[in-house]
Amino acid sequence: MSETLAGHVKFDNVGLRYGTDPEVLSDLSFTLFPGSFYFLTGASGAGKTSLLKLLYLAQRPSRGAIRMFGQDLVTMPQSRLPDLRRRLGVVFQNFRLVPYLSAFDNVALPLRLAGTEEKRVVKAVGDMLDWVGLSHRAHAIPATMSGGEQQRVAIARAVIGRPKMLIADEPTGNVDPDMALKLLRLFEALNNRVGTTVVVATHDVHLLKKVPDSLIMRLHKGQLSDPTGALRYPPRPSASGGSGAA
Amino acid sequence: MSTLPPLPPGSGPDEDEALPERPWGRAAARLLPPSRLTGPIPWVIAILIALVVIAAAGGLALRNLATSASAGLSSAVSVQVIEPNPELREARGAAAAKVLVGMEGVAGVRQVPEADLVAMLEPWLGEGAGEGDVPIPALIDVELERTAGPAEIERIKTALGSVPGARVDAQGDFLRPVNNALAALQWLALGLIALVALATAAAVWLAVRNAFASARETVEIMHLLGASQRQIAAVFLRDVLREAAFGAVLGGALGAAAVWLLGQQFAALDSGMVSGGGLMLTDWLAIAAIPLAGVLLALATARITIALALKAML
Numbered sequence A: 001m002s003e004t005l006a007g008h009v010k011f012d013n014v015g016l017r018y019g020t021d022p023e024v025l026s027d028l029s030f031t032l033f034p035g036s037f038y039f040l041t042g043a044s045g046a047g048k049t050s051l052l053k054l055l056y057l058a059q060r061p062s063r064g065a066i067r068m069f070g071q072d073l074v075t076m077p078q079s080r081l082p083d084l085r086r087r088l089g090v091v092f093q094n095f096r097l098v099p100y101l102s103a104f105d106n107v108a109l110p111l112r113l114a115g116t117e118e119k120r121v122v123k124a125v126g127d128m129l130d131w132v133g134l135s136h137r138a139h140a141i142p143a144t145m146s147g148g149e150q151q152r153v154a155i156a157r158a159v160i161g162r163p164k165m166l167i168a169d170e171p172t173g174n175v176d177p178d179m180a181l182k183l184l185r186l187f188e189a190l191n192n193r194v195g196t197t198v199v200v201a202t203h204d205v206h207l208l209k210k211v212p213d214s215l216i217m218r219l220h221k222g223q224l225s226d227p228t229g230a231l232r233y234p235p236r237p238s239a240s241g242g243s244g245a246a
Numbered sequence B: 001m002s003t004l005p006p007l008p009p010g011s012g013p014d015e016d017e018a019l020p021e022r023p024w025g026r027a028a029a030r031l032l033p034p035s036r037l038t039g040p041i042p043w044v045i046a047i048l049i050a051l052v053v054i055a056a057a058g059g060l061a062l063r064n065l066a067t068s069a070s071a072g073l074s075s076a077v078s079v080q081v082i083e084p085n086p087e088l089r090e091a092r093g094a095a096a097a098k099v100l101v102g103m104e105g106v107a108g109v110r111q112v113p114e115a116d117l118v119a120m121l122e123p124w125l126g127e128g129a130g131e132g133d134v135p136i137p138a139l140i141d142v143e144l145e146r147t148a149g150p151a152e153i154e155r156i157k158t159a160l161g162s163v164p165g166a167r168v169d170a171q172g173d174f175l176r177p178v179n180n181a182l183a184a185l186q187w188l189a190l191g192l193i194a195l196v197a198l199a200t201a202a203a204v205w206l207a208v209r210n211a212f213a214s215a216r217e218t219v220e221i222m223h224l225l226g227a228s229q230r231q232i233a234a235v236f237l238r239d240v241l242r243e244a245a246f247g248a249v250l251g252g253a254l255g256a257a258a259v260w261l262l263g264q265q266f267a268a269l270d271s272g273m274v275s276g277g278g279l280m281l282t283d284w285l286a287i288a289a290i291p292l293a294g295v296l297l298a299l300a301t302a303r304i305t306i307a308l309a310l311k312a313m314l
Helices: A048-057 A078-085 A103-113 A118-131 A147-159 A179-195 B041-070 B084-099 B114-125 B150-162 B174-216 B218-226 B229-269 B281-311
Strands: A009-016 A025-032 A037-041 A062-070 A087-093 A165-169 A195-199 A215-220 A223-225 B076-081 B104-111 B136-143 B164-172
Touching: A009 A179, A009 B281, A025 A062, A025 B281, A037 A048, A037 A179, A048 A165, A048 B218, A078 A165, A087 A147, A103 A118, A103 B218, A118 A147, A118 B174, A147 A165, A165 A179, A165 B218, A179 A195, A195 B104, A195 B150, B041 B174, B041 B229, B076 B084, B076 B150, B076 B218, B084 B136, B084 B150, B104 B114, B114 B150, B150 B164, B174 B218, B174 B281, B218 B229
Parallel strands: A037 A195, A037 A215, A087 A165, A165 A195
Antiparallel strands: A009 A025, A009 A062, A215 A223, B076 B136, B076 B164, B104 B136
16 A cells, blocks of 8 residues: 555554553544644643654654654664654753753754765755744854744754654744744645644634644543544545545 | 655665664664762772782782792702811812713803801801801702703702712702792782672672662653664663773772882882892783773673663563
8 A cells, every 4th residue: 555545653542641641542543644734723731742752753652653754663773763753843841952052053953863974964954044033043052042033943843854844832822823824834835845744733813723634633631533534545535625635 | 744754765674684782872872861970980990900909019019020030940959978088178178070061951150168157157157157166068059951840850869979968959949938828918919809890790780780770760661662782781781881991090090099009119118038039020911911901791792781681671
């Protein structure tokens, strides 16, 4: 089965618990399709960040099966995870910029780790900082930047490697409404023009309406509901129209 | 920020292509601030390496001493003919020498003149040692073609069965207690080296573990951005290499200086036995390899520590 038909990501009866605590995620079964735009919603403590951790390979599930880009994550050896991670872009909830690296070096990090030639890194990072409007702050370290600037550096870092899937955890939580809208437009651009699958976790219900073709996954006490048919294949026609879902 | 810039060629990952690794590249080099290991580790390594150098030099000197003391004695045999009557003693000594000369495997036989024996004993027995109050045996030095092992000694004893009062001893047996003591000291030196190596590994393990803990947030970020374990380990290993090399060179120099000074002190004793414990060129080369071994040990320890720490991460 091709990846398009099979989806980028397939969860099958996945559960996650930390240590011996009760499961924070239970019986998750869904498929994320290439080129789609997903919102992951739910109240605080619903398990959004835990689900994202599974998506960006910071955790393995306690049970169930996950396939990503056609590969079985549960049985995949640890040594092969870096290659898979380099196909993902992640905007962390608290940005997680390296504090002693400049904005330029933070954005350059994924390319340098991937072994990209330094000349290309300089050009790509310059373009990316220009894209997020931070060219003038290229040499600033995170401590001297505002929350919005740090947010944009984190986004630039997440997308500079042109990920196949972008995962953002509350990306608009620290910025004003105007900046939040700009960031969403940026994600949309990435989704529409590059075909990147986007997963944005948010508890801001107003944000959901800003991206009309988006699909919504709702978490409640660690379990998933599917208000827009996001989890079905094929997705509901009205919902998948412009989002690029197969 | 509305227009997505064009992609730099090759900056995005290719689905089916393994990405190149640059574990010693600039990216890896800039992951952590310049100084990461806990403060005193180079000095701890210096002290431990200096101790290893001194212990190793001591062990090598003792080995040389044992070798030097035993040199020439391994194939030497002493035959004593114990007889109070001087005429009879001389006759039996001559008879024993005659038997020995004709034996297979005997390279040389020398009957030590009685005057020489008296001269050797005078420092202990005083003048007139040979005047009859103390009977002096007839002594024959025998040089064998091979090592004077128990079988050879037994063969000579059998051959001298016709000479009453003949006693056969391997000359190496006289030094056996000394050699045993020297061997014990060499083992002690080896044990000290092993313990100090263990202490060095433990110090590096603690330092790297602390460094890793303090950089954990950064390591996690790098990990989630796709850094391989090799890339992350390379950063720590570079710091370990730098600090261990500094400590090892300093410790090696201090230890070598101490060994040289001790050597000068012992040389000043001008004692025949002690002079046999000097260090040869090969010994100094072995000592020079200790700092290098220390650095390699530190790197191996750090590599294992980091691998274990990274294993705990997904």
